[in-house]
Amino acid sequence: MKSAKNGEYTEEMRYIAKKEGVDIEKLRRAVAKGHVVILRNTKHNVEPVGVGSGLRVKVNANIGTSMDIVNVEAEVRKAKIAKKYGADTIMDLSTGGNLPEIRHRIMKEVPMVIGTVPIYEAAWQMLERKKAIVEMSEDDMFNAVESHLRDGVDFLTIHVGVTREAVEKMKKHPRVVGTVSRGGTFHAAWILHNDKENPFYENYDYLLELLAEYDATISLGDGLRPGGLPDATDFLQIHELYTIGRLVKRAREKGVQAMVEGPGHIPIDQIEANVKMAKIATDNAPFYVLGPLVTDIASGYDHITAAIGGAIAAKAGADFLCYVTPAEHLALPNEEEVKLGVIATRIAAHAVNLTRFEDEYKWDYEMSKARASLRWDEQLNLSIDKENAIKIRKERYPHSPQVCTMCGEFCAIKILRDYLNEGKE
Amino acid sequence: MKSAKNGEYTEEMRYIAKKEGVDIEKLRRAVAKGHVVILRNTKHNVEPVGVGSGLRVKVNANIGTSMDIVNVEAEVRKAKIAKKYGADTIMDLSTGGNLPEIRHRIMKEVPMVIGTVPIYEAAWQMLERKKAIVEMSEDDMFNAVESHLRDGVDFLTIHVGVTREAVEKMKKHPRVVGTVSRGGTFHAAWILHNDKENPFYENYDYLLELLAEYDATISLGDGLRPGGLPDATDFLQIHELYTIGRLVKRAREKGVQAMVEGPGHIPIDQIEANVKMAKIATDNAPFYVLGPLVTDIASGYDHITAAIGGAIAAKAGADFLCYVTPAEHLALPNEEEVKLGVIATRIAAHAVNLTRFEDEYKWDYEMSKARASLRWDEQLNLSIDKENAIKIRKERYPHSPQVCTMCGEFCAIKILRDYLNEGKE
Numbered sequence: 072m073k074s075a076k077n078g079e080y081t082e083e084m085r086y087i088a089k090k091e092g093v094d095i096e097k098l099r100r101a102v103a104k105g106h107v108v109i110l111r112n113t114k115h116n117v118e119p120v121g122v123g124s125g126l127r128v129k130v131n132a133n134i135g136t137s138m139d140i141v142n143v144e145a146e147v148r149k150a151k152i153a154k155k156y157g158a159d160t161i162m163d164l165s166t167g168g169n170l171p172e173i174r175h176r177i178m179k180e181v182p183m184v185i186g187t188v189p190i191y192e193a194a195w196q197m198l199e200r201k202k203a204i205v206e207m208s209e210d211d212m213f214n215a216v217e218s219h220l221r222d223g224v225d226f227l228t229i230h231v232g233v234t235r236e237a238v239e240k241m242k243k244h245p246r247v248v249g250t251v252s253r254g255g256t257f258h259a260a261w262i263l264h265n266d267k268e269n270p271f272y273e274n275y276d277y278l279l280e281l282l283a284e285y286d287a288t289i290s291l292g293d294g295l296r297p298g299g300l301p302d303a304t305d306f307l308q309i310h311e312l313y314t315i316g317r318l319v320k321r322a323r324e325k326g327v328q329a330m331v332e333g334p335g336h337i338p339i340d341q342i343e344a345n346v347k348m349a350k351i352a353t354d355n356a357p358f359y360v361l362g363p364l365v366t367d368i369a370s371g372y373d374h375i376t377a378a379i380g381g382a383i384a385a386k387a388g389a390d391f392l393c394y395v396t397p398a399e400h401l402a403l404p405n406e407e408e409v410k411l412g413v414i415a416t417r418i419a420a421h422a423v424n425l426t427r428f429e430d431e432y433k434w435d436y437e438m439s440k441a442r443a444s445l446r447w448d449e450q451l452n453l454s455i456d457k458e459n460a461i462k463i464r465k466e467r468y469p470h471s472p473q474v475c476t477m478c479g480e481f482c483a484i485k486i487l488r489d490y491l492n493e494g495k496e
Numbered sequence: 497m498k499s500a501k502n503g504e505y506t507e508e509m510r511y512i513a514k515k516e517g518v519d520i521e522k523l524r525r526a527v528a529k530g531h532v533v534i535l536r537n538t539k540h541n542v543e544p545v546g547v548g549s550g551l552r553v554k555v556n557a558n559i560g561t562s563m564d565i566v567n568v569e570a571e572v573r574k575a576k577i578a579k580k581y582g583a584d585t586i587m588d589l590s591t592g593g594n595l596p597e598i599r600h601r602i603m604k605e606v607p608m609v610i611g612t613v614p615i616y617e618a619a620w621q622m623l624e625r626k627k628a629i630v631e632m633s634e635d636d637m638f639n640a641v642e643s644h645l646r647d648g649v650d651f652l653t654i655h656v657g658v659t660r661e662a663v664e665k666m667k668k669h670p671r672v673v674g675t676v677s678r679g680g681t682f683h684a685a686w687i688l689h690n691d692k693e694n695p696f697y698e699n700y701d702y703l704l705e706l707l708a709e710y711d712a713t714i715s716l717g718d719g720l721r722p723g724g725l726p727d728a729t730d731f732l733q734i735h736e737l738y739t740i741g742r743l744v745k746r747a748r749e750k751g752v753q754a755m756v757e758g759p760g761h762i763p764i765d766q767i768e769a770n771v772k773m774a775k776i777a778t779d780n781a782p783f784y785v786l787g788p789l790v791t792d793i794a795s796g797y798d799h800i801t802a803a804i805g806g807a808i809a810a811k812a813g814a815d816f817l818c819y820v821t822p823a824e825h826l827a828l829p830n831e832e833e834v835k836l837g838v839i840a841t842r843i844a845a846h847a848v849n850l851t852r853f854e855d856e857y858k859w860d861y862e863m864s865k866a867r868a869s870l871r872w873d874e875q876l877n878l879s880i881d882k883e884n885a886i887k888i889r890k891e892r893y894p895h896s897p898q899v900c901t902m903c904g905e906f907c908a909i910k911i912l913r914d915y916l917n918e919g920k921e
Contacts, residue, residue: 138904248868256908299864340851365847367860370879382804402892403901422790435792439724443673454795467827476828479563483681
C-alpha cells in the first residue's frame with residue numbers, strides 16, 4: 072500500500088493487473104486508496120489475490136479442525152478440494168489439535184493465500200495451560216498475532232471493533248440470538264471479566280505496526296454480526312460497523328491494508344442496503360461477507376441459502392464471499408460438504424463476475440454454443456464440476472447420443488435444427 | 497374469475513384467503529382483474545392454489561417420463577416427494593409410455609394441483625401413429641387440450657405466442673442457442689411445415705371457451721424463451737412477451753384466468769428488468785418463471801443456479817417459481833434430484849415470503865430462538881429437511897450435547913451465555 076501511495080507498481084500489482092485484465096494504474100490508485108487489498112504476506116511464497124472494487128468477486132473456503140474432530144490429513148484434503156473447485160483463498164479456523172503444527176502443514180501442502188483468526192490460537196493455548204480463556208493476557212493475544220505473521224499468514228481476522236463501549240451497548244440492546252462470532256465472543260467475555268478495553272483496540276497502532284512489517288491485511292472481524300434474521304441490521308451491528316469504519320481509516324493512514332467483514336444472516340430485502348451501508352461507513356473498503364444467509368430454516372442446505380445471499384451481496388458490491396457448507400449450524404463439514412460449499416459460492420460469484428468481465432462471460436458463451444450444436448463432450452468439459460456432470464449423464468445415457476434422457480427425441484434444439492436444415496434442402 | 501367480476505366470493509376464494517391470511521375482498525378484486533389466478537379445474541377434487549400479487553410465492557415441480565426412461569412408479573414417487581418437501585403444484589411433462597394412463601395414475605395417487613403441456617400428448621400420438629409431429633392436425637391439438645381439461649388438469653401450458661409472425665422473426669434474428677422450449681419448437685416446426693398460422697392463435701377464442709368451461713387456467717408458454725445467457729432479453733423474447741400480453745387481455749375479457757411463463761436463462765443484472773417488463777406487458781398477470789438460471793456453466797448444480805435466480809425474480813415480483821433439478825441439461829431427474837430441486841426452490845421462495853408474511857417469518861424466528869437457547873431437538877425439527885439435519889448431526893455427534901462439532905467448547909452462544917450467567921450470580 073505504501074508503494075501504491077508513492078506511485079510505484081509492485082510485482083504483486085503487475086501480477087494481479089495481468090491476471091484480472093485490468094489497468095495497472097487504476098489498480099494502483101485503488102490500492103493506494105484502500106479500495107483494493109492485495110492479499111499476500113511478504114514471507115509467504117504464493118500467488119497474491121486482489122480483493123476489492125474493479126476486481127473479480129472472490130471466494131474463500133473455511134477449513135480447520137475442531138475440538139471434537141481433529142484429523143489433519145482430512146483438513147489438508149479439504150484445502151486441496153477447495154483449491155480444485157476454485158476457491159481463491161482458504162482460512163484455517165482450526166481449534167483442536169496442535170494449532171501451529173496444523174497451520175504449518177496446510178500452508179506447506181497447499182500453496183494458496185491463507186487467512187486465520189489468531190485469537191483462536193491464544194484461546195487454545197489457555198485451554199492447553201488448563202486456564203480459562205478470559206484469563207488470557209494482552210501479550211498472549213499479541214503473541215498469537217505475531218506468530219501468525221511470522222508464519223506468513225496473508226490476512227488476519229481481528230475483532231478490534233468489539234470494544235468496551237460495544238459490550239456496554241450489548242447489555243442494553245438485547246438480541247434474539249445474541250453473539251455468534253467466536254472471536255467476538257472471546258473479546259466480549261474478556262472485556263467483561265477483566266473490566267478492561269479490548270487490547271487490540273487499545274493498542275491498535277501497535278497492531279498496525281506488526282501488520283505493516285509483513286504487508287499482511289487486517290480483516291476487521293464483525294464480532295457483533297447478527298446470528299439470525301431477527302437480529303439483522305440492528306443497532307449493535309451498525310454501531311460496530313461505524314467503529315470499524317474508523318479503524319479502516321487509521322489502518323490506511325499507517326499504510327496497512329484493511330478489509331471489512333460483514334454478516335451473516337440478512338433477510339433478502341436488506342442485503343443491498345447492508346452492502347451499500349458498509350461501503351459508505353468504511354469508505355469503500357473491500358467487503359467480505361459470510362453468506363449471507365437469507366433464511367434460518369435451511370440447516371443442511373445452507374450452501375444454497377448462502378449462494379442466494381452471496382450473489383445478491385456481490386451484485387450490490389460485496390467483493391469477497393466466504394462460503395458456507397451444508398453442514399453449517401449442524402457440524403464440522405466433511406470433504407464432500409467443503410466441495411459443495413465451494414461450488415455453490417463459486418456459482419454465486421461467477422454469476423456476478425460474468426456480467427462484468429468478458430472472459431468470465433466467455434465461459435457461458437462457449438457452453439451455450441456447445442449446447443446449441445449438441446456437442447456433449449464439450450458441454451461436460453465446460454461444466455463447473457466435470458466429473459459430476461459426466462457421472463449424471465453416464466448413469467442415464469440416452470438411446471440417441473445426440474440428446475439427453477430428459478427430452479429424448481423431443482429435444483427442441485434437435486427438432487428445429489433438423490427441421491430448418493430439411494427446409495433448406 | 498366471472499364470479500369475482502360479479503362481486504361474489506367463491507368457495508375457492510374463501511379457502512385461499514383463509515390459508516394465506518389475506519383479506520377476501522382484496523383477493524376477489526385481484527382475481528377479477530386477473531392479477532391473481534386460482535388454480536383448480538372444476539373437475540378436480542384438490543385444494544386450490546392461488547398465484548399472483550399479494551399471495552405467497554409458489555413452487556412448482558416438473559415430473560414425468562421421457563422417451564428413454566418410462567417408470568410410472570418412479571414418477572408417482574417423485575410427485576409424492578415433491579409434495580412432501582413443499583412443492584405447491586406439479587406439472588406432468590411425460591413424453592414416454594402411455595401418456596393418458598400416466599397422468600391418470602399420478603392424479604389419482606397424488607392429489608395436488610397439476611399442470612400439463614397438452615401439445616406433448618398430441619406429438620406423442622403422432623409418433624404412436626408412426627407419423628411426423630408436424631403432420632398433426634388442428635383437431636389433434638384441440639383434442640389433446642380437451643382431454644386434459646376433462647381429466648381435471650388445473651393449468652395448461654399452451655404456446656399461443658409462437659405465431660407465424662414470430663417464426664418469421666426467428667429467421668431474421670439469429671440466436672446463439674436457438675429455441676429450447678419443446679412446445680414452442682413443435683409449433684414453430686408445424687408453422688414452417690404447414691405454412692399456416694398456429695391453430696391455438698388462430699382459434700384462440702375457441703380455446704378460451706374450452707378453458708372457461710372447466711375454470712382452468714391458461715399458462716401462456718414462452719416458446720421463444722432464451723436457452724442461454726447470450727440470448728437473454730433479446731428481441732424474439734420480448735416480441736413474444738408483448739404478444740402474450742395481448743393474449744392475456746383477451747383471456748380476461750372472456751373470464752379465463754391466465755398466467756404468463758418467463759425465462760429461463762437470465763444474467764443476474766437483467767432479472768429485475770425482466771420481471772418488471774413482464775408485469776407491465778401483461779398488466780400484472782401472475783408471472784411464472786423457470787429458474788431463471790444465472791449462469792450456464794453449472795450443469796449438475798442448476799438447482800442452486802435456479803435458486804439464486806428464482807429468489808431475485810421473486811423479490812422483483814415473480815409469483816411462481818418452477819424448480820430446476822441438478823440433472824437439468826444432463827438427464828431426466830431421479831427421485832433424489834427431485835427432492836433437491838424442490839428444497840432449493842423452496843428456500844428461494846421462502847426467503848422472499850418471510851419478508852412479506854408474519855407466519856413465514858415466524859418459522860425463522862423460532863429457529864433463531866432455538867439456536868440461541870441451544871435446544872438442538874427443536875432446531876432439527878424446524879429444519880426444512882429434518883431427516884437430513886438429524887443425519888448430519890448424528891454422523892458427527894459432539895462430545896458435549898449442548899454444542900456442535902464445528903465450534904465445540906468454542907461455541908460463541910454457550911460461552912457468552914455461561915459468562916453472562918456467571919456474571920449475574
